[in-house]
Amino acid sequence: MRDSRHSITSRTLRSALLPLMILVCGAGSTHAKAPTVQVARVQDLTFGNVFPGVPITVPLTDSRAGQYTLVNGTGRALTVQLVFVLPSTLATGGGALMPVQFGPASAGFSATGSLGSMVPFDPSIPFTATIAAKTTARVFLGGTLQPTGGQAFGSYTATITLTAL
């Protein structure tokens, strides 16, 4: 009788572990496919027309500021490090260069995506940001161009990369 009951209890244990094992296997597959924050371009940082010798600044709150979205599609908050790769110059196809600068408050992170809740940060330093579950946050970027008096005319461009680690 005692052995029989013990046997029943063992079966109960096995059946209890099975769902757990399945649960763990499921979690294991989540490990293999790590949760991510999707980084996407919204718009370029556009300085527009620039006069030789006249510096121009685009504030990060300006409609011409660069913008990225950070999409957390998972069911839990994710904390990421935001790391910029910033250019020091913009260039023409012909190789002319124009200095560009980013200050300690040139970038901004908005957990909600709105300018009102934006927190400025230095884009030259990694910034820790938390994005709530199923939320799209936004990163803004301004900057300053320093054209020389003899700046060659033409179209200038540079790439700015944002990585969420």
Next chain:
Amino acid sequence: MSRTSLVARGVVTTAAMAIAFAAVGPSPLAAQTGTINATATVLQPITITGSNDLQFGNVFPGVNKTVDYTDATNAGKFTVGGDGGAQVAVSFTLPTDLNGPAGSTLPISTWTGYYNTTNSATSGGASFTPSATSFNTNLSGTTGSPGSLYVFLGATVTPAVNQTQGAYSNTVTMTVAYTGS
């Protein structure tokens, strides 16, 4: 039986907690990257050409001589090029004397000027008093196309009665810079 059951439950609970911990513990995030471009268009640089010298010609000792900016032959004239419609700041470095033979000087003063987006010193523009203090005006045309500005200068020389005979000259410098507007 009861003891066995309790022990068994305890083992199950412990195992489940350990497994659950492993399942929901911190997991590495995959790095994601996005790129944008920074773009700008640098407009035409400013060019300034001294199109005509301010010429007083022959001057008699003791007789003042004035060249008006409307004098098509003798007035000084600068031609400015740049981006159409752009606002520029214009200023001058003006001599107080013309330099002549053996260090002699001929005073020059009472500067007058006229600027215009067309090549006329008589209509369509505005008169001004040239000085080191800049004034703002706009080039002709619209952004993205060539723009022009014409500046005409006049002045008066006041030779002394015993003014040394000979040729006199000096440099008039006009500076033009974009204001960014």
